[in-house]
Amino acid sequence: MRFMSLVTGTAIALAGLSSAFAQDTLKMGVIGPMTGPGAQWGLAAAGGVQIAAKEVNDKGGLKVGDKTYRIEVVPYDEQYKASVAISAMQRLVNQDGIKFVFGPVSSAGTLAVMDISRDTKTIGITGAYSSKALDPSNPYMFRVYSVASDFAEPMVKWLKKNVPTATRVAIVNPNDETGWDSDKLLTELYKKYGYMVVAKELYERSVRDYIPILTKILAEKPDLLDVGTAPPASAGLIVRQARELGYKGHIVKIGGSGPRQIIEAAGKDAAEGVINYIPADEQNPAYQRLAADFKTMTGNEMNPLLVNWYDGAYILMAAIQAAGTVTDTDKVRQAFAKALPRKSVLGGTIELGGKNLYGIDNAFLTTNYIGVIKHGDVVAVGTAD
C-alpha cells in the first residue's frame, strides 16, 4: 500500500513538474486553395508559414512577454470558392479558437470573410489582389504582399520603355472578383500609357480549352497579350494555345506569379519570352534555401510567393512580440507599425503602407521584380517599384 502511494505521489509530482515546463501553443490558421487551379498559391501560403513556424520552434519557440509559445499552423483548403473560405474561417475562429489567420488567398474568399474578421477581431493577412480587400472599416485585415494595384503601373511603364513596338493590347482574366478587379485596373493603365485595348475576355476558372476565346481575341490583331491574374497553369495553357493559333506578339502576366508553372503547362518553347511579375529573385541564395526546404517538406516545386508568406509570418510574430500579447488583437494590429519596416529574407525592405490607395496603412509593401522566361528559366530583368 505504501509502495502504491509512493508511486502515485511521484507520478503526480512529475506531472506537475512537466506541466510547469510545458510550452503553451500559439495556433495560426492558413486559408488558401490547396487543390485545383491556384493550388500553387495556397500551398505557397501554407508552406511559407509552416517553414517560418518550424524555424521559430526549432529555436525554442516564440517569446511573448514572459511566456514562450510553440507555433502550430492549421491550414484549410478554400478551393478558390468564397463559400468554402467562409466555412474555413468560421471553423478556425469558432472551433480552433484561432486569432491569427493567413489568408484567404483569393479575393472572393477574402471579401466573404471580411465581416467575420472584423466582428471577431481576428487578424487576417490576406493574399487577395482585390483593392476592396483592404478597407478602413476592417482594421484587422492586412495584405501580405504588393499587388497589381501597387506594381502594375511600374510594369506598364517598363513595357512602354522596353517593348516600344507593342501598341494593341488584349487582356484575359478569370471571371470572378480577382479577374474583374485586374481587368479594370489593367484597362485603365494601358489606356493611360497610350495603348489601344483591342480585346478583353473573362473566362470561367474550370475552363481548359481557351482556343475559342483566343480565336476571338486574335481576330483583333493584338501585339501584346496580358494574361492578368489567370492561375499559372491556366496562363501556361493560354500561352501555348495562343502560340498554336499563330500569335507571334508579346505575352505578359501582370498578376499572380508562377513562371515555373507557366513553363510546365506551356512548354519551354511556347513560354519563351513571357514577361512576368515575380515577387522574388530566384537566384538569391535565401530563395534557393526556402525552395529546398519546401521541396523537402512537400515534394513540390516552390512558387515564388512563398517568400512573401514566409516574411509575413515573421512580421506577424514580430508584431505579437511588440504587442506583448497573443490574445489582444487590437494591440497586435497596432503593433504592425512597430514591426515594420523590416528586411525581407531576400534582403529588400518591407514597409507598411497603402493609405493613399486603400484609406488604411495595412499593406505590406514588398519589392517586386520583372522576370522574363529565357530557355526554360526565369531571369529577373528589373524591379517594378
Next chain:
Amino acid sequence: MLALTLQIVLNGLTTGLVYVLMALGFTLIFGIMRVVNFAHGELYMVGAFAVTVLSGKLSWPYVPAAVCSVILVGVLGSLLERFLFRRVIGNEFNCMILALAVSICLQSLGLIIFGPDEIGAPRPVTGVFHFGSGVIPADRVFVGVMAILLLVAFYFFLNKTHFGLMMRAVAQDPEVAALHGIRPKRVHTAAFAIGSLLAGAAGALMAPIYTVFPYMGELPMMKAFIVVVLGGLGSLSGAVVGGLLLGIVESGFATMLGSTAAALVAFAVVVATITIRPEGLMGRRS
C-alpha cells in the same frame, strides 16, 4: 467572318470528338448495365496520369505509353465491375452512390500520389495545320483522327462481331439473352471494361493538350453527362450526334460571347431537351 466561322467549326469538331469518346463509354455502361457511372471522369484522369508517367517520367514513346494506359484503365474498369458494381447492379440508386464513392476515392488517391500541382505531359505532335484561313494545332488533329479511329473500331466491334451482338442482346433484354446462352455477367464486365477503356483513351489523348491533375475529370464528366442527356441516355448514335453538336455550339458561343455564355447555353440545351424531348435527340421513349 468566313475565316472566323471556319475556325469555330474546326475548334468545335476537335472538342466535340473528345466529348463523343467520353460520352460513348458513359452511355455504353448505362445502356447495358443501367449504371450512371459518376466515376467516369476519374477513369479519364487515370488514363491521363498513366500516359504522363509512362511517356514523361519513364520516357516511353507516346504510342506504347498511350496503349498501355488505355489497357490499364480497361483492366481497372473490369475490376471495379467485378468486385464492386456487380454487387449492386439492378439497384440504380445504389449504383449511383457507389460510383460517386469510387470517384471520390480515385480523386483522393490521385491527390495522395501525385499532389495537387498541374503537370504537363510530353507532346507527341507539335505544329499547326492550315485549313484555308483556319488554323488548327496538329496535336488536336491527332486527337481528332485517333478519336475517329476509335469510334470506327467501336462501331465495328458492336455491330460486326459476335461479342458485340451479345452486348446488344443484353442491353435489350438480359433475361431473354440469358435464355439464349449468353452470360450477362460476363457481358457486364466487358462493357464496363470497354466503357472505362474509352474514358482512359480520352484521358491519354488529352493529357498532352491540357494539364494533368487529380480533379481534371470533373469537367469532362459533366460534358459527358450533358452529351448523353442531349443525345439520349443509352443511345450510342445519340452520343456521337450530341458530342459533336455540343462541341460546335460551345465553340460558337465561347468565341462570340465568351466561356460563361457557352456554359450557360450548354445547360440551357439540357433543360430544353429534358423538357421537350426527355428521351434525348436519338433515344427511345421507354
